[in-house]
Amino acid sequence: MFRKKKSLWLFLLPGLLGLMVFYVIPFLGGIYFSLTDGSIQNRFVGFANYARIWRNEAFLLGLKNSLELSLISAPIIFVSSFILAVMLRSLKERSILFRNILLMPYLVPSAALLTVWLLLFDYGGPVNRLLDLMGLGRVLWLESSALRAPIVLLYIWKNIGFSIVIFSAALQAVPDAYYEYARLEGAGPIRQETRITLPLIMPTAFLVFVLAWINAFKIFKEVYFIAGAYPWDSIYTLQHFMNNKFANLDYQDVTTAAYSFAVIVFALFGLLYLAKGVRGDER
Amino acid sequence: MSVRQIRPRRRRLTAGAALSYVLLAVVCALVLLPIVLTLLYSFFPVSEMNTYLKTRGNYDQGRWMDLLLSPSVVSLRQYYDLLVDKPVYLQLFFNSAFYTAAILLGQALVIPMFAFALSKFRFKGREALFFLILMLMLMPFQVTMAPSVLTMRFLGLMNTVWAVILPMLFSPFYVFLLRQFMVGIPGELLEAGMMDGAGTWRAFVHLVLPVSRPVLGAAVALSFADNWNMVEQPLIYLSNYSSRMPLSVMFNQLTTQEAGVAFASAALYIAPALLIYLYFQEDILLGIQLSDMK
Numbered sequence: 001m002f003r004k005k006k007s008l009w010l011f012l013l014p015g016l017l018g019l020m021v022f023y024v025i026p027f028l029g030g031i032y033f034s035l036t037d038g039s040i041q042n043r044f045v046g047f048a049n050y051a052r053i054w055r056n057e058a059f060l061l062g063l064k065n066s067l068e069l070s071l072i073s074a075p076i077i078f079v080s081s082f083i084l085a086v087m088l089r090s091l092k093e094r095s096i097l098f099r100n101i102l103l104m105p106y107l108v109p110s111a112a113l114l115t116v117w118l119l120l121f122d123y124g125g126p127v128n129r130l131l132d133l134m135g136l137g138r139v140l141w142l143e144s145s146a147l148r149a150p151i152v153l154l155y156i157w158k159n160i161g162f163s164i165v166i167f168s169a170a171l172q173a174v175p176d177a178y179y180e181y182a183r184l185e186g187a188g189p190i191r192q193e194t195r196i197t198l199p200l201i202m203p204t205a206f207l208v209f210v211l212a213w214i215n216a217f218k219i220f221k222e223v224y225f226i227a228g229a230y231p232w233d234s235i236y237t238l239q240h241f242m243n244n245k246f247a248n249l250d251y252q253d254v255t256t257a258a259y260s261f262a263v264i265v266f267a268l269f270g271l272l273y274l275a276k277g278v279r280g281d282e283r
Numbered sequence: 284m285s286v287r288q289i290r291p292r293r294r295r296l297t298a299g300a301a302l303s304y305v306l307l308a309v310v311c312a313l314v315l316l317p318i319v320l321t322l323l324y325s326f327f328p329v330s331e332m333n334t335y336l337k338t339r340g341n342y343d344q345g346r347w348m349d350l351l352l353s354p355s356v357v358s359l360r361q362y363y364d365l366l367v368d369k370p371v372y373l374q375l376f377f378n379s380a381f382y383t384a385a386i387l388l389g390q391a392l393v394i395p396m397f398a399f400a401l402s403k404f405r406f407k408g409r410e411a412l413f414f415l416i417l418m419l420m421l422m423p424f425q426v427t428m429a430p431s432v433l434t435m436r437f438l439g440l441m442n443t444v445w446a447v448i449l450p451m452l453f454s455p456f457y458v459f460l461l462r463q464f465m466v467g468i469p470g471e472l473l474e475a476g477m478m479d480g481a482g483t484w485r486a487f488v489h490l491v492l493p494v495s496r497p498v499l500g501a502a503v504a505l506s507f508a509d510n511w512n513m514v515e516q517p518l519i520y521l522s523n524y525s526s527r528m529p530l531s532v533m534f535n536q537l538t539t540q541e542a543g544v545a546f547a548s549a550a551l552y553i554a555p556a557l558l559i560y561l562y563f564q565e566d567i568l569l570g571i572q573l574s575d576m577k
Contacts, residue, residue: 012406124347220515
């Protein structure tokens, strides 16, 4: 540990300055914006903007869709990346190629996947062919609410590898001896994972879930690639609403929407944290 | 004498592991499929691809799209068209490369030093600052973006490349990632360095940075992925400056207009990302493994 003041400032200052200028100060300044009316006098209007935005249908639709899409994607990523990480661990050194393949899409720009995705999910395309072979009906994947499926899948395709890597790292830290003991005691594989692995890696699992969830709000990207700036109602996200308000230079609405969203997200975080705390105490 | 005798025998798979093996093979095949198809289709002649893509969007119950698996002739025409006849693609590609390079360079100057200060210096308010970074990291992009537009306007940076680049240089996630790694660097290592008379700067450059190689590699690769695929920031910050948009934002417009070369566009776009991935893949895994992710 170093204490020298002079060199501390050398290391700290650039980052601190940038953080303040581009994140902290605007965040605080934005609160002021959300409480004024944006006229030339810029009158203080209290929570009038909030009251208005909470009656705005486009905002509510975007908010609902953003929350829904993220709460669909994040749990799927969370559960399947945990299962895949457990499977990778069971293969030991044979897993390296698989692990590398699973992480690869994280680096690949999902924009580039657009054309092939539209092809795969076309009405006459391979996905529907597969469904047909299995005796299920075709689906109009590229319209209205069904469009959520290809978008969520593209998002998962790209992002699951990152969660797998974090899980794999945490799994490596669990000593093998625990499992041997559990086997001797007669615990099956599923019991071993839920009773030994999951409690031991709980802090990491919490991080994986939170990151997966927060990042899932960026699913706007995938929506934008596939459906553009003016999509169907079923996939109109909060970001679409905000982009629209930006285009009209309506900063009051933008900041108000942002902070309303922040309050909701952090309230959900709080619940999640409490839930984790409760479960953590059990063992 | 075969090599096999020298190597230790691999343990045979248990039933559970064999099942994992099969399932993982299937999942990996599915994961690879879109990339492989994109690469494969990029070598189809432009006309063949155009005709094929026109069979999309047919809602006739009795009709299917063909499953194209091999081209009539292997052709580099898509690439030729793209690189020689369509300057707009290259322009956008270079825009993307410019943003990515500028952001990576800036991050390299700011973030390792910041993380070093946060992990290896003792000062008042350190925990509070780290907590702040954590909170910023967990804030959805939509929440931080709105106010930062106000700053950009105030600084007169809207519709300049700086608006896209500058906020990214202080990205809280990478500060967090590097800090979590550097916290784990043993104090003895630094103390030994100090006894040799190295100052904090030399300790940083000659001890901390080399030891942090895996996490630095991981950060470069992850940040590359972010920047190479960025959409939200340019859409807002560059709304009146479309000639400086990155490829990621324009890709869907471009490929709907030019369906015949769409796959070569995609393949060229993927290629640098794959190279970065192949170069840094061990670092990503090791860097995240050695960082305290909780």
